[in-house]
Structures are given as C-alpha cells and as structure tokens.
Amino acid sequence: MAEQLIQSIIEAGRWIDSQGWCPATGGNFSVRDGDSVLVTASGRHKGQLSAADILRVNFNGQPVESDLKPSAETLLHTALYELDASIGAVLHTHSVTSTVLSRLIHKGMLTLQGYEMQKALSGNQSHEEEIRIAILDNSQDMPLLAEILKAGWQVAPLQWGFLVRGHGLYCWGRDMAEARRHLEGLEFLFACELEMWRLGVNE
Numbered sequence: 001m002a003e004q005l006i007q008s009i010i011e012a013g014r015w016i017d018s019q020g021w022c023p024a025t026g027g028n029f030s031v032r033d034g035d036s037v038l039v040t041a042s043g044r045h046k047g048q049l050s051a052a053d054i055l056r057v058n059f060n061g062q063p064v065e066s067d068l069k070p071s072a073e074t075l076l077h078t079a080l081y082e083l084d085a086s087i088g089a090v091l092h093t094h095s096v097t098s099t100v101l102s103r104l105i106h107k108g109m110l111t112l113q114g115y116e117m118q119k120a121l122s123g124n125q126s127h128e129e130e131i132r133i134a135i136l137d138n139s140q141d142m143p144l145l146a147e148i149l150k151a152g153w154q155v156a157p158l159q160w161g162f163l164v165r166g167h168g169l170y171c172w173g174r175d176m177a178e179a180r181r182h183l184e185g186l187e188f189l190f191a192c193e194l195e196m197w198r199l200g201v202n203e
C-alpha cells in the first residue's frame, strides 16, 4: 500500500514538473497513510523523485524512522490532514501563474465565477457558482502560517486549495487523482484570470 502511495507521489512529481509548476526544487507533495503522512524530502527536484526522496512524518511534521529532512512546509500539509479527515493528498506548487495572480490581488480572497472549468472542482455543478480561494500572506515562519490557516479554517473551512501570496498554491483531494484534477483545474482557472487582467477586463 505504502509503495503505491509513494509511486503516486513520484508520478505526480513528473507530471507537475512537465507542466513547469515546480521549478528549482520548489514545492512538496504528500499523501495520508493511516495515522502518518508520506511527503517529499526538502530540496529534491520534483521531476526526478525516487522512493529514496520520500519520508514518513507524523502529524506534527516529525520524521518517523527516517534520516531525511522534511521541508518546513510539511507543517501546512499535516495541518490540512488534521483539519479535514477527508483529505488524502496535498500538492504544493510554485507556478508562475499562481505566483503572479496572488500578488495582483490584495484582498484575502480570489473569487472565480463564470468558468465551465469550475466543474473540475469537486462539488461544483455549474459555472454560475462562486468559487472562493483564500490568499494567505507569505511568511518564512511555517508554524505561524499553519496557525493562521487553522484559525481561518475555524471561521470558514476551505475547499480545494489556497494561495500563498507571491509563493504558490496548496491544493488537495480525497486521493492523489482528485488532488491532481484540482491542481489542473485551478491552474487553468488562474491562467484565465491572469489573462483577464492582461486584457484589462478584471478588477
């Protein structure tokens, strides 16, 4: 079972790298495995992952029987698994689109409406529904960012993903397949929004 989960992370890494969404060893990916989490080690190129680049951590982000170093961002993965028991996989990427779009919007929320692609996000039946993607200010203090995420979640639980300003996207699904679909759908929606900004027809 763990081998299949590890393989799903390796394959996601190759695909995400091929899209250019995780350049220069950025980003991290994880899957829930029972009461622990399998996650990419810090500083590895995400297009060239092997099983030796993936470690097991507990829900505090501490390695379990591994000498590998988890990324500091692992704390956001484990926070998500704790916040929502239905989350089975988390993908954190650094695309140009999510980096730029999150800097253009100064509010704490990106609102999307009118796109057919919204239906790629689980639970959305129509382009008419309003999709809300939170934007957190970036920080190098990951415990603080995890606390901000948890505090905001108590007010309004998030769905599908959130942006970190000038940094990238965290998105998730009940399994890796759904997380990948959410990532692809969100990247498409963000690219459309950015194009609207270029055309000067957005806020």
Ligand SMILES: [Zn+2]
Pocket: 026, 027, 073, 092, 093, 094, 167, 168
């Ligand atoms: Zn990052």
